[in-house]
Amino acid sequence: KAGVTQTPRYLIKTRGQQVTLSCSPISGHRSVSWYQQTPGQGLQFLFEYFSETQRNKGNFPGRFSGRQFSNSRSEMNVSTLELGDSALYLCASSPRTGREVEQFFGPGTRLTVL
Amino acid sequence: GENVEQHPSTLSVQEGDSAVIKCTYSDSASNYFPWYKQELGKGPQLIIDIRSNVGEKKDQRIAVTLNKTAKHFSLHITETQPEDSAVYFCAVIYNAGNMLTFGGGTRLMVKP
Numbered sequence: 044k045a046g047v048t049q050t051p052r053y054l055i056k057t058r059g060q061q062v063t064l065s066c067s068p069i070s071g072h073r074s075v076s077w078y079q080q081t082p083g084q085g086l087q088f089l090f091e092y093f094s095e096t097q098r099n100k101g102n103f104p105g106r107f108s109g110r111q112f113s114n115s116r117s118e119m120n121v122s123t124l125e126l127g128d129s130a131l132y133l134c135a136s137s138p139r140t141g142r143e144v145e146q147f148f149g150p151g152t153r154l155t156v157l
Numbered sequence: 158g159e160n161v162e163q164h165p166s167t168l169s170v171q172e173g174d175s176a177v178i179k180c181t182y183s184d185s186a187s188n189y190f191p192w193y194k195q196e197l198g199k200g201p202q203l204i205i206d207i208r209s210n211v212g213e214k215k216d217q218r219i220a221v222t223l224n225k226t227a228k229h230f231s232l233h234i235t236e237t238q239p240e241d242s243a244v245y246f247c248a249v250i251y252n253a254g255n256m257l258t259f260g261g262g263t264r265l266m267v268k269p
Contacts, residue, residue, distance in 0.1 A: 047200075076255050086201075086246065086259040099254035133200050135257075142250045143189040143208055146257060148200035 044070055047136045047149030055155045061122040064152045066134030068115050074098075074137040075117040076146060077109060081130045089132075092117050093140040121154075129156045159184045159251035163260025170237050171268050178263045180247035181229040189250045190223060190230045191257070196243045204245075205232070237267045 048067045056062050068075050077089040088101040092111035109119040121128055131153050135146040160183040170176050180190075188209040193201035207214045207221045207230065214221050218237075223230040234241055247260040 074255055076257075078257075085261050086248075086257075088256045088258070091255045093255075099256050101256070135255075137255055140255050142187075142254075144255060145191065145203055145206060146255060147203060148193070150198075150200045 047134055047147055049132075049134050049149040049152050051152060052150065053153045053155075055157065056124050057157050058124055058126060060124050061120065062124060062154060063118055063120045064132055064134075064154075066117045066119075066136075066149060068117070068134075068136030069138075069147060072136040072138050072147075073115050074140045074144070075111055075115065076135045076137070077117070077119050078133045078135065078148075079103075079130045080133055080151070086133070089119065091140065098140055124156045126156050128154065130154060159187065159249055159258040161247060161249050161258050161260040163247050163263060165263060166261060167264045167266070169266045169268065172237060172239060174237055176232075176234045176237055176241070176265055176267075178232045178245055178247070178265075179229060180231070180249075180260045181227075182249045182258075183228065184249070184251055185225075185228060187249045187251060190221070191248050192219075192221060192232050193246045193248065193259075194243045195246065195262075201246060234265075237265075239267050239269050241265060242267045 074093045076091040091099045111117045131151040191206035195201045220233040248257040
């Protein structure tokens with residue numbers, strides 16, 4: 044089975060712009076979660092989508108949003124970019140939602156905000 | 158919310174030695190404890206996980222132990238090899254969904 048794919052792998056934007064990142068989960072997986080990874084804050088949960096519905100949301104401002112499509116692919120959007128949004132954005136795929144379910148990560152999208 | 162502390166932050170061992178990384182968590186209701194390995198330029202890779210109904214799980218050179226009473230779990234790597242060099246993260250699932258709360262990471266360096 045192919046793993047989790049994320050596009051693009053690298054992105055450079057300027058402050059004030061917006062960005063959309065894409066994630067394709069492992070075939071058959073229906074849950075997609077997004078995480079932000081920075082040297083200072085480590086790995087932090089953004090949100091989880093299951094069956095096109097947001098199930099959980101982390102402690103991030105409303106500039107961060109996401110959605111999931113009927114084929115389980117997911118996108119996340121960051122509007123009005125700030126320098127502090129520079130990070131590695133990771134997508135994780137699970138066969139279902141729940142507390143004891145394995146999550147498999149993609150390679151991430153490296154976002155640099157100038 | 159959940160809090161996960163991971164120690165040490167860096168660990169240097171000689172090839173062939175063992176490495177142990179420890180994590181403590183705060184939510185006694187947590188039931189799932191995965192470990193991830195992240196190599197440079199890659200996403201975290203799930204290497205082993207444990208659920209609260211067992212105290213230990215092994216997979217070749219890797220083992221995880223769980224003490225639910227004390228709320229801590231550990232990763233044990235035996236016969237370390239240079240390719241084990243990476244950053245390792247422990248995590249806990251908190252609340253009803255799939256939200257992983259991660260420890261701060263341990264940079265493991267295996268010297269040949």
